[in-house]
Amino acid sequence: MAYDLKREDEVKEYIENLGIEYRFGCYKEKKPEVCHLLGDYLEAIKKDFEKAAKVFKSNCLDYNFGKSCLKYGNYALVGRGNIKGSPSEALPYFEKGCELNDPTACLHAGMILTATGPGINVKRDVPKGYNYLKKSCDQKDDMACHYLSGMYLTGVPKNVSDFNPHNPEKNKNIDYLIKPDKKQAFQFALKGCEYGNMYACANVSVMYKKGDGVEKNEEESKKYFTIAQNLQKAHETTKEIKFQQGLEK
Template sequence: MAFDLKNESDVKEYVEKLGIEYRFGCYSEKKPDVCHLLGDYLESIKKDFEKAGKVFRSNCDDYGYAKSCLKFGHYSFLGKGKASSVDKGDAKQAFQYYTKGCELNDADCCLHSGLIMISKTKPAIIERDITKGMEALTKSCKLNNGTACFYLSGMYISGVYKNDDAKKTTTPDPSEFAVQKDMKKAFDFATKACELDNIYACANLSQMYMKGDGIERNEKKAEQFKKKALEMQEALKKQQAELKFQQGLGNA
């Protein structure tokens, strides 16, 4: 049957049939990718976050579908759809699901689990483990998550102290660092992050080339990455302006 998507009744019928197809594909055919689509359908179309959360959790636990682990991790962190018994969310439960998703090679899950492990939040979500956090971020970067590559670059630019309460001096003892300052590694991670369109990494690369940090000084390269960062900034501004315009039309 052909649907006229300009006709309101046809659209409603199409949406209902889509839900039926997703439920059949998930519950009868037990297809993990369709279960994830069902979760997205319940979330975005039906606005039933509680049911969506249950689908994402089950799809992660029962079928090991990494993208559903990520979704339920977000639900847990935010306390969305009663995914948590804690009103403001359950960060420890979120970490569990991010970790599981990372083990299943989801780059975003590795990013979130890594950031939680290196986090300085008090009270801590989990016991801080910079080494394992770096491993998760490195895996995320290898899986082409530009944000993870950027964070790693930043950590190598400044170094990371083992103890946050350590007295910062101009000539700190290397043994005080969990991550030693290493501008060559910082440059390498910034390069990959910029290739993955992380605007901040491109700006940092420009500065590195200008100063000769981690790479031989090259003003031409510095200008090249500065230009790329500015072009990305303009594209982002345009995208945000279009989004605001579309939201305005929706409220008109």
């Protein structure tokens, strides 16, 4: 049946039928992809976050659908859908999503395990977190590559309280879980840039300019500075398009 989406009554009918179709595909045909779509439908169209959370959780645990593990992990992290929000609640779902090869789930698991500070109620495990971040970067997640670059740029101290960002000389004498390595930092920044991270491109530009982890090269520095600028402009344009979408008739 063809719907006239300019008519309000037909739009409502279309949306209701879409929900029926997704429920049938999920509950009767037991298709994980359709269950995930049902969760998205409940979230975006019905604004029923509690039901959406249940669908995502079930689809993660029962059908091993990585994207649903990521989605429920996000709910558990921020406390959406009548769930107690905390990193410890979210981490198992991000880890399962990562095992199911969702790169963003790997990113989130890695960031939680390597993070410090207030509100982080998960035991820090930098080696495990590093492996999650590396897997995410290997699957072309630009933010994971950028994050890894930052870890190598400053190093990851064994005791965070020993690290003083304003005293590089003192930092040379502390114990590191990951020692500063500008060559590795450059390589991960380069990967992040190749995958479209404007901050990684900006860092590559600076590293070429200073000769940090790579031989000084003014031309390459200018090249990556331009790439970073172009990515920033593209990002701003995309945001503007999304904001204006539907406003013009």
